Amino acid sequence: MKKILCISGSLRPTSTNTNILKSIPHLTKWPDLSFSLYEGLDQLPYFSPELDYEGATPSASVADLRAQLKTADAVIVCTPEYAFGVPGVLKNALDWIVSSGEFVNKPTAVISASPMMTGGDKANASLVQTLKVMTAAITDDRILIIPTIRTKIDATGNIIDEALKKELIKIVDSLNSSI
Numbered sequence: 557m558k559k560i561l562c563i564s565g566s567l568r569p570t571s572t573n574t575n576i577l578k579s580i581p582h583l584t585k586w587p588d589l590s591f592s593l594y595e596g597l598d599q600l601p602y603f604s605p606e607l608d609y610e611g612a613t614p615s616a617s618v619a620d621l622r623a624q625l626k627t628a629d630a631v632i633v634c635t636p637e638y639a640f641g642v643p644g645v646l647k648n649a650l651d652w653i654v655s656s657g658e659f660v661n662k663p664t665a666v667i668s669a670s671p672m673m674t675g676g677d678k679a680n681a682s683l684v685q686t687l688k689v690m691t692a693a694i695t696d697d698r699i700l701i702i703p704t705i706r707t708k709i710d711a712t713g714n715i716i717d718e719a720l721k722k723e724l725i726k727i728v729d730s731l732n733s734s735i
């Protein structure tokens with residue numbers, strides 16, 4: 557089984573972005589893939605280089621994030637945009653990975669979803685830039701901006717837009733082809 561770790565940039569229990577990630581495994585059959593959702597974003601300490609020196613013992617939550625990323629064959633990040641940027645909790649998590657390097661050459665997809673027409677495009681672009689500087693393997697077919705998400709997902713979190721389902725399947729297929 558190849559492992560795909562899904563990371564949502566939203567802490568809301570009813571987050572549309574988290575619901576997209578929860579829906580993905582059910583879009584079609586991927587017999588060789590297993591999906592897991594990272595749920596520790598709000599447990600991480602605030603990043604400081606003072607806590608991240610060489611030889612430091614990371615906190616349990618940071619060690620857990622790094623371990624989950626290390627054992628993942630690919631990663632899907634799906635995030636909202638806050639004030640034209642990446643949510644702070646998500647950026648905080650990524651800052652903990654800069655020195656430890658779990659994103660190096662990791663096939664990674666970057667998705668943003670928003671009720672607005674812009675689909676979180678600024679957060680998406682910023683996230684792509686951050687992950688690329690960490691040398692995550694992001695190709696154009698693994699980047700997706702989803703506008704007007706509330707018309708494409710129902711109240712129980714099921715994706716009801718057929719075109720979106722196909723786009724998400726293509727993203728997973730792209731990741732699967734390179735792991």
Ligand SMILES: Cc1cc2nc3c(=O)[nH]c(=O)nc-3n(C[C@H](O)[C@H](O)[C@H](O)COP(=O)(O)O)c2cc1C
Binds near residue numbers: 573640672
């Ligand atoms: C503080 C705040 C700032 C926001 N800024 C933006 C923004 O810049 N662009 C955008 O598309 N949506 C923005 N939104 C709306 C979010 O896209 C919307 O709340 C979305 O549903 C959040 O994603 P989630 O459902 O996964 O939690 C903002 C929401 C909040 C609470």
